[in-house]
Amino acid sequence: MFSLSHITDLVNAWLYQQFPPTLALLLQFVIVGILVITLFSILGLVLIMMERRVAAWMQLRLGPNRVGPRGMFQTVADTVKLIMKEGMTPNGADKLMFNLAPYIVMMVSMVIMAPLMFADGFQIWDINIGVFFITAISSVSVIGILMAGWASNNKYSLLGAMRSGAQIVSYELSAGLSIITIVILTGSLQVSEIIAAQQTGWWIFKGHIPVLISFVIFIIAVTAETNRAPFDLAEAESELTAGFHTEYSGMKFALFFLAEYVNIFVVCAIGATLFLGGWMPFHIGSWESFNHIMDYIPSSVWFFGKTFFLIFVIMWFRWTFPRLRIDQLLNLEWKYLLPISMFNLILVTLMAIMGWHF
Amino acid sequence: MGSGSLIALMIAAVAFSGIAILISKILLKTTHNIHKGEPYECGIPTIGPSWIQFSIGYYLFALIFLIFDVELIFIFPWAVVVKQLGWVAFVEILIFLFILFMGFLYAHKKKALKWM
Numbered sequence: 008m009f010s011l012s013h014i015t016d017l018v019n020a021w022l023y024q025q026f027p028p029t030l031a032l033l034l035q036f037v038i039v040g041i042l043v044i045t046l047f048s049i050l051g052l053v054l055i056m057m058e059r060r061v062a063a064w065m066q067l068r069l070g071p072n073r074v075g076p077r078g079m080f081q082t083v084a085d086t087v088k089l090i091m092k093e094g095m096t097p098n099g100a101d102k103l104m105f106n107l108a109p110y111i112v113m114m115v116s117m118v119i120m121a122p123l124m125f126a127d128g129f130q131i132w133d134i135n136i137g138v139f140f141i142t143a144i145s146s147v148s149v150i151g152i153l154m155a156g157w158a159s160n161n162k163y164s165l166l167g168a169m170r171s172g173a174q175i176v177s178y179e180l181s182a183g184l185s186i187i188t189i190v191i192l193t194g195s196l197q198v199s200e201i202i203a204a205q206q207t208g209w210w211i212f213k214g215h216i217p218v219l220i221s222f223v224i225f226i227i228a229v230t231a232e233t234n235r236a237p238f239d240l241a242e243a244e245s246e247l248t249a250g251f252h253t254e255y256s257g258m259k260f261a262l263f264f265l266a267e268y269v270n271i272f273v274v275c276a277i278g279a280t281l282f283l284g285g286w287m288p289f290h291i292g293s294w295e296s297f298n299h300i301m302d303y304i305p306s307s308v309w310f311f312g313k314t315f316f317l318i319f320v321i322m323w324f325r326w327t328f329p330r331l332r333i334d335q336l337l338n339l340e341w342k343y344l345l346p347i348s349m350f351n352l353i354l355v356t357l358m359a360i361m362g363w364h365f
Numbered sequence: 366m367g368s369g370s371l372i373a374l375m376i377a378a379v380a381f382s383g384i385a386i387l388i389s390k391i392l393l394k395t396t397h398n399i400h401k402g403e404p405y406e407c408g409i410p411t412i413g414p415s416w417i418q419f420s421i422g423y424y425l426f427a428l429i430f431l432i433f434d435v436e437l438i439f440i441f442p443w444a445v446v447v448k449q450l451g452w453v454a455f456v457e458i459l460i461f462l463f464i465l466f467m468g469f470l471y472a473h474k475k476k477a478l479k480w481m
Binding site: 120177 | 374378380386388401404414416419427429437445448449455458459465466473
């Protein structure tokens, strides 16, 4: 079966054959860096295009259709426009913080890529605390957002950043508790082991209703964590112009925008890994021939298919639900989602100990 | 790949953002204007600085978050071994979550979770 891991193994063997070990390792790092940057650029282009096409489709309009075939190069044109714009710093701003913030946000969304498993055996670092690492790193991005908002010396930015901070830290709890339910069932934090445990069936099917509940909570929480509508209070256009990046322009704004879309990809990839089996193909119990056909689809296609399905669901939310108010948003988390996920945690523990799951 | 990959990724992020900002700095033409650097607040002149006292509500939520986040860190190692430990671990987490939930109810009773 073809898999991306064959290519990585080949490259790995060739590098260690040709160069001394230290140089080979360094070259590997360079290759990883270039690959992740390429992935970033492609994701930025594809996701922004997808967002606009999905929005157009949901609203029965055409969407971008002028630049290139079917408007495919619209995002490229937008990027060129942003490069030609001046990235200015406002007069009263804290210059160091203001210019540092985009770097921090980018760094977080790039480092979080490390434990993700893109295909069978295709992973940057199979860290043994994988899921915990993701939870830990993803909470650093709020520092970048707070820095950006505070340093701008603009009331809109400050309000946006504060809201964003309150929102991200609140919803991180339910997202974390949902992740823990899967950790309980698997008994491991390692991403590769969590995927391997789903060989006989994805957790969302194997885990009955409790896992379904935690999946729904996870999706709600990550929608809020990435500041997507209906939880996009941090950059509510009609009240705060652009929230924490009101004062940003040119390339610095583009970096925030890119990081936002890459974060959507990352959280959906985590959701796909934990609940939908990562790169594992869809199998039905004892249907041997069906399972074999499913095995022939490459693992990377499965992974990206699931991830983009979840991204589509999150984009769907945006055109379905109206925006919440800040008190409604915090009520939803603290009075409903958090108690439910704590109760759900006990249910899942009971299920894991009694062996009620398949 | 080992932990070095994290450093590689960090360098990649900084290089990517730095090069992108540098390219735009080289390409663009800057102009100067007195009003250009003013904060953007929809055309109205800004009143006072924005670094002033701020609603304490956000701070309260951050504090409660801190308690629950530490709890989350305690639950992670427990979650890994709960299947092997069995009922002992289950009873222990019940006690742990009960105490935590009491704290949560207390915060709720004191109206710390109410937005003002």
